[in-house]
Amino acid sequence: MLAGRQTGKGRIKREKAIRFLFFGIALASITTLFMIALFLFAEGIPIFKDVSVTDFVFGEYWYPTDDPPEFGIFPLILASIAVTLVSSAISVPLGVLTALYLAEGASAKVREWVKPVVELLAALPSVVIGFFGMVLVAPVLQEILDIPTGLNLFNASLMLAFMSIPTICSLSEDAIFSVPIELKEASLALGATHWETIARVIFPASISGICTAVILGMSRAMGETMVVLMVAGGAAMIPTSLFDPVRPMPASIAAEMAEAPFQGDHYYALFATAIILFLFTLAFNVVAEQISHRYRQVGAATL
Secondary structure, three states: OHHHHHHHHHHHHHHHHHHHHHHHHHHHHHHHHHHHHHHHHHHHHHHHHOOOHHHHHHOOOEEOOOOOOEEOOHHHHHHHHHHHHHHHHHHHHHHHHHHHHHHHHOOHHHHHHHHHHHHHHHOOOHHHHHHHHHHHHHHHHHHHHOOOOOOOHHHHHHHHHHHHHHHHHHHHHHHHHOOOHHHHHHHHHOOOOHHHHHHHHHHHHHHHHHHHHHHHHHHHHHHOOHHHHHHOEOOOOOOOOOOOOEOOHHHHHHHHOOOOOOOOHHHHHHHHHHHHHHHHHHHHHHHHHHHHHHHHHHHHHHO
């Protein structure tokens, strides 16, 4: 009896220790995020002593080294949004449809070959993908489309889609596989075809996980730096077509931070740009979480 009590007390202590460890890890993550946000705001807010928030966000000219300098990041914001939307229009359908094929349509032998290849693509460094877009894709686009430069919005979107597809595909496939097999068997037993089961049972049941995969893929496109720095063209101008050179916010920060005088106006402006990017990403994830939660409820109601 005494040994049993000691064993029970030891188990309780281990559970408390594990709970405390997990709490510490979660607290460390939250603290790190808070410190990063605090540092961004502390270094970025001073620029608004000389430039109003309206002129900074909606200004059409980014010439930080002119005399007097102009700090308008509206072209950078539009470039980031355009690159994210175009890349998502390419990567989301391809990633989700590939996941559906691997989970429900492909044979076991095909899945054994294709799945590792998709996961290997996700491990490619962004600088390699950027180099591929700059050296191989850009000349081809310039020659075929007869445009002034192949380093443009479309090239950057194409490379970002190439980066996002493995993430979307892998996570979407995991979400589809997590659907209970009983739902699929019940649908087939009621006379539904395989593809009717996919469209009306499996896809609605896994829509929440698929939305999460799409969120992560789009977030990677929004915050990616090296690819857009190498293949977007680097022109701080408002894009009027898919084939205009652009400069998204991460590319501008990475390209100019080393040249900006420490704690000068240019330095503060780059950190203020990082604040806007942080707020965009935060708002994007909040909206996406609400959409994911809504689809989760719709999927449960459908089932």
